[in-house]
Amino acid sequence: MSARVEIGGASVPRLPQHVKLRYDETRKQWVILAPERVLVPDEIALEILRLCDGVASVSTIVDMLAAKFATPRAEIACDVQEMLQDLADKGMVVA
Amino acid sequence: MSAPGAPLAVLAELTHRCPLQCPYCSNPLELERAAGELDTASWQAVLAEAAAMGVLQVHFSGGEPTARKDLEILVRHAAGLGLYTNLITSGVLLDPARIASLAAAGLDHVQLSFQDSRVDGGDRIGGYAGGHEKKIAVARLVRAAGLPLTMNAVVHRQNLDHLGELIEMALAFDAGRLEVAHVQYYGWALVNRAALIPTREQLERATAIVVEARERLKGRLVIDYVVPDYYAKRPKSCMGGWGRQFLNITPAGKVLPCHAAESIAGMHFENVTERPLKEIWQRSSAFERFRGTAWMPNPCRTCERREIDWGGCRCQAFALTGNAGTVDPACGLSPDHEALLALANAESAAPPPPLRYRRIGDAPKMPPEPLSRLGEPA
Numbered sequence: 088m089s090a091r092v093e094i095g096g097a098s099v100p101r102l103p104q105h106v107k108l109r110y111d112e113t114r115k116q117w118v119i120l121a122p123e124r125v126l127v128p129d130e131i132a133l134e135i136l137r138l139c140d141g142v143a144s145v146s147t148i149v150d151m152l153a154a155k156f157a158t159p160r161a162e163i164a165c166d167v168q169e170m171l172q173d174l175a176d177k178g179m180v181v182a
Numbered sequence: 183m184s185a186p187g188a189p190l191a192v193l194a195e196l197t198h199r200c201p202l203q204c205p206y207c208s209n210p211l212e213l214e215r216a217a218g219e220l221d222t223a224s225w226q227a228v229l230a231e232a233a234a235m236g237v238l239q240v241h242f243s244g245g246e247p248t249a250r251k252d253l254e255i256l257v258r259h260a261a262g263l264g265l266y267t268n269l270i271t272s273g274v275l276l277d278p279a280r281i282a283s284l285a286a287a288g289l290d291h292v293q294l295s296f297q298d299s300r301v302d303g304g305d306r307i308g309g310y311a312g313g314h315e316k317k318i319a320v321a322r323l324v325r326a327a328g329l330p331l332t333m334n335a336v337v338h339r340q341n342l343d344h345l346g347e348l349i350e351m352a353l354a355f356d357a358g359r360l361e362v363a364h365v366q367y368y369g370w371a372l373v374n375r376a377a378l379i380p381t382r383e384q385l386e387r388a389t390a391i392v393v394e395a396r397e398r399l400k401g402r403l404v405i406d407y408v409v410p411d412y413y414a415k416r417p418k419s420c421m422g423g424w425g426r427q428f429l430n431i432t433p434a435g436k437v438l439p440c441h442a443a444e445s446i447a448g449m450h451f452e453n454v455t456e457r458p459l460k461e462i463w464q465r466s467s468a469f470e471r472f473r474g475t476a477w478m479p480n481p482c483r484t485c486e487r488r489e490i491d492w493g494g495c496r497c498q499a500f501a502l503t504g505n506a507g508t509v510d511p512a513c514g515l516s517p518d519h520e521a522l523l524a525l526a527n528a529e530s531a532a533p534p535p536p537l538r539y540r541r542i543g544d545a546p547k548m549p550p551e552p553l554s555r556l557g558e559p560a
Contacts, residue, residue, distance in 0.1 A: 105291050122330060122332055122358070
């Protein structure tokens with residue numbers, strides 16, 4: 088019986104094997120393929136998911152996004168963690 | 183009118199053969215025999231057509247899809263096309279070697295059905311002695327092979343009071359997802375409706391259990407809940423709308439907007455062996471018939487929910503009124519809605535009649551009488 092994945096700064100998130108981020112050529116958009124689900128991530132979710140490589144920690148992901156969008160780290164840290172927790176609760180991300 | 187968008191998913195019903203005999207089977211009453219099934223090459227061609235037109239997911243289903251010896255070939259083919267592959271199975275034909283070979287073929291996910299939480303109920307409802315224990319073993323084997331698992335539980339008046347136990351089973355199996363699907367009344371389930379329809383009180387208790395479990399198990403188990411809409415105020419958005427997101431291919435290659443569509447009398451469904459899949463999707467009369475909102479009667483036509491529930495379910499409208507083009511009686515705005523509620527209340531309060539099991543060549547002659555004969559004219 089698995090426990091809930093709790094996302095913190097030190098967590099190293101990745102997509103589980105059965106969740107696939109894929110470019111949909113027909114609809115010209117990125118999609119997340121999961122059991123009986125097709126989700127279309129918004130731009131921010133997509134930026135975050137592409138950094139979930141099983142190597143970078145949440146803290147590192149926040150650093151990278153802060154640098155990329157020239158935004159203070161504190162402004163996005165909570166949002167990133169919340170979004171990853173939400174995805175983890177839906178089974179779309181593991182850590 | 184512009185061409186419709188591509189479907190997201192295909193339900194590939196590889197066969198109608200199945201060791202189980204569930205009395206609510208979603209297959210049609212007239213089941214396809216093995217000799218009428220598409221061969222391996224035909225399925226491979228259809229999968230390639232589906233991927234090329236923009237389909238993202240394929241659900242291998244049946245009958246029991248593992249009854250097809252070429253399932254691994256088809257899974258490998260679909261995975262190679264970039265399709266997300268899901269196996270919808272009863273599990274009773276699976277063993278460790280078969281599960282390993284399916285995983286090696288690139289299978290992404292397994293959905294395993296249970297008929298009850300208890301051995302006696304599971305074997306009785308599925309009509310297959312020893313099935314329940316076999317399924318429990320298979321659930322563990324699927325997880326041991328590293329495949330993600332959804333447990334599917336079709337619920338009705340004869341097992342709904344075991345819902346708490348079914349949720350515990352899903353946790354014990356380490357399933358990531360549990361699908362609690364109330365029986366939808368078409369085909370075999372319609373024949374057995376009086377034996378299966380829950381009381382409103384039973385339904386409300388079950389819904390409360392799901393709501394509580396979802397909160398308690400957040401992050402551990404995703405619970406999808408398909409409600410029975412006889413007691414609803416508004417109909418379900420069946421298939422996300424006729425011919426909008428989904429298509430179904432029968433064992434013989436007929437292309438349907440949903441698995442129950444053949445229950446609607448007088449419709450012609452085209453076959454993948456006779457016309458390209460994309461053309462059937464875009465232009466066949468069956469797909470055009472109830473696509474979008476132009477076909478809608480009043481009050482659907484001007485309803486603010488017309489592009490939310492897409493007029494509900496055409497098969498249900500036909501099953502209950504004899505007219506597939508009328509308002510889904512599940513909708514509170516349907517003139518047939520009160521008759522439907524009265525029927526649900528009456529059938530669920532009476533003692534359940536014996537189950538009529540799903541068997542090839544054993545199609546009941548007379549489905550239940552349409553609602554219209556209870557009151558409103560069709």
